[in-house]
Amino acid sequence: AAVTAAATLPGCSALGSRGAIDTVGRVDFRNRLRIPPLAEADRRGGTTEFALAAQAGRSAIVAGGEADTWGLNGALLGPTLRARRGETVRITLTNHLDEATTLHWHGMHLPAAADGGPHQMVEPGATWSPSWRVDQPAATLWYHPHPHGQTERHVYRGLGGLFIVDDDHEAALDLPRTYGVDDIPVIVQDKTFDSTGQLIETARHDNGMVGDTILVNGTAGPVFEVGARRTRLRLLNASTARSYNFGLGDGRPVTMIASDGGLLSEPLSLQRVLLTPGERAEVVVELEPGQEVTLRSYPQDLGLTDARARNSGAADELDVLLLRAAARLAPSPEVPARLAVVDRLDESAVAVTRTFELRNNRINDEEMDLGRVDDVVTVDTTEVWEVWNGHRQPHNFHVHDVQFQVLSVDGRPPPPELSGWKDTVYLPPEVRFRLIMRFTEHTDPAMPYMYHCHLLWHEDQGMMGQFVVVEPGGRPADIGGGHGH
Ligand code: C2O
Numbered sequence: 001a002a003v004t005a006a007a008t009l010p011g012c013s014a015l016g017s018r019g020a021i022d023t024v025g026r027v028d029f030r031n032r033l034r035i036p037p038l039a040e041a042d043r044r045g046g047t048t049e050f051a052l053a054a055q056a057g058r059s060a061i062v063a064g065g066e067a068d069t070w071g072l073n074g075a076l077l078g079p080t081l082r083a084r085r086g087e088t089v090r091i092t093l094t095n096h097l098d099e100a101t102t103l104h105w106h107g108m109h110l111p112a113a114a115d116g117g118p119h120q121m122v123e124p125g126a127t128w129s130p131s132w133r134v135d136q137p138a139a140t141l142w143y144h145p146h147p148h149g150q151t152e153r154h155v156y157r158g159l160g161g162l163f164i165v166d167d168d169h170e171a172a173l174d175l176p177r178t179y180g181v182d183d184i185p186v187i188v189q190d191k192t193f194d195s196t197g198q199l200i201e202t203a204r205h206d207n208g209m210v211g212d213t214i215l216v217n218g219t220a221g222p223v224f225e226v227g228a229r230r231t232r233l234r235l236l237n238a239s240t241a242r243s244y245n246f247g248l249g250d251g252r253p254v255t256m257i258a259s260d261g262g263l264l265s266e267p268l269s270l271q272r273v274l275l276t277p278g279e280r281a282e283v284v285v286e287l288e289p290g291q292e293v294t295l296r297s298y299p300q301d302l303g304l305t306d307a308r309a310r311n312s313g314a315a316d317e318l319d320v321l322l323l324r325a326a327a328r329l330a331p332s333p334e335v336p337a338r339l340a341v342v343d344r345l346d347e348s349a350v351a352v353t354r355t356f357e358l359r360n361n362r363i364n365d366e367e368m369d370l371g372r373v374d375d376v377v378t379v380d381t382t383e384v385w386e387v388w389n390g391h392r393q394p395h396n397f398h399v400h401d402v403q404f405q406v407l408s409v410d411g412r413p414p415p416p417e418l419s420g421w422k423d424t425v426y427l428p429p430e431v432r433f434r435l436i437m438r439f440t441e442h443t444d445p446a447m448p449y450m451y452h453c454h455l456l457w458h459e460d461q462g463m464m465g466q467f468v469v470v471e472p473g474g475r476p477a478d479i480g481g482g483h484g485h
């Protein structure tokens with residue numbers, strides 16, 4: 001198995017007062033980037049069926065030895081699921097771990113009973129088979145566990161993967177789309193290893209675990225051999241706490257084509273792409289034959305104090321992935337000038353405005369309670385959620401079931417990278433975000449969806465709330481609190 005030396009990182013072990021990490025030029029890029037396999041789908045009988053088994057295993061990730069990791073159908077991470085808009089999917093999850101977990105389909109519009117939140121715990125040895133009709137634009141979504149109070153640890157151990165939604169519109173565009181060839185999953189995570197190659201799971205401060213070793217698709221020191229002039233990277237920040245401010249090491253821009261929920265209306269040339277935990281962006285990178293360029297994460301202004309910036313990794317400068325172009329590259333068409341029609345949600349139709357303040361691991365001063373419904377939404381209505389980070393700690397905001405649009409940031413129009421469909425958005429301290437969203441899925445009134453900070457330690461500490469979507473005049477049912485562990 002390919003084992004690489006992790007970059008030796010000075011001064012990164014003292015929690016709370018460490019200096020910034022700088023790995024630029026120090027990562028030994030010698031491991032071929034692992035590409036998660038596409039999950040096999042069984043399409044007999046009109047339903048697209050996938051089987052996932054959560055299991056423990058051992059993974060040689062860095063020098064020194066193997067780590068105890070968790071994966072789906074393997075020892076680390078899981079296969080890429082792929083389905084087309086209009087298909088009905090059914091996923092059979094079998095839990096071979098020795099503790100209960102869940103799988104949540106992040107970014108997916110679906111019935112709450114299939115959502116895989118903390119009310120859908122799958123006990124050891126048990127099987128869970130959610131099914132739903134995929135009905136949303138082509139997008140890079142993902143899946144990960146969501147057991148209340150344990151999400152950070154389950155994701156850090158390695159459970160998670162991509163879920164790509166395809167549609168006819170995206171398929172008709174001239175974009176790179178050969179999976180693993182010129183259309184590449186880039187699942188970025190940070191972890192900390194001890195000298196025996198084992199994962200350290202206890203190094204945590206008030207934002208959770210921020211690791212000193214960056215993995216892409218579970219590969220340390222990853223290099224991808226580029227074979228085409230243009231390569232599409234499906235960037236996913238699957239870290240538990242760390243944010244990345246992606247850019248290319250030689251200063252060339254990337255072309256952003258999609259945000260969390262699908263294509264932007266037009267491509268956007270960017271020097272930096274900020275992704276906080278849970279967020280995705282699709283970018284196209286153009287290389288000449290023989291060129292090498294490093295995908296990096298640059299120090300980022302998250303609006304934090306210096307100490308907080310260091311604790312959250314925001315001051316770090318990191319080498320992430322080496323792209324190495326072959327001597328001859330297959331031609332690729334230019335990125336189309338028009339990508340999609342992103343219909344703006346109608347603000348004049350807004351029925352309800354709600355306000356959410358995130359502070360001290362609470363939302364509106366409430367700690368998450370599995371037995372309490374915080375918000376009751378009426379089906380087929382449009383709402384504005386005003387979201388606000390009330391102190392100088394990094395938080396973002398994720399809503400289940402819907403893709404939203406950012407109406408305004410402190411009263412101003414959002415920057416272009418936030419102009420498309422989003423399900424997770426970074427909240428700089430004391431900046432007011434107005435998000436507009438439409439709820440079209442009427443749910444069992446006893447089965448809530450979640451909203452929360454996607455820094456998973458904050459979520460685990462209770463920075464989460466629950467909403468149900470009911471018929472007009474409907475009321476939430478008693479949802480009970482006994483499902484959590
Ligand atoms: Cu990606 Cu509620 O989660």
Ligand code: CU
Pocket residue numbers: 394395396453454455458459463
């Ligand atoms: Cu947070």
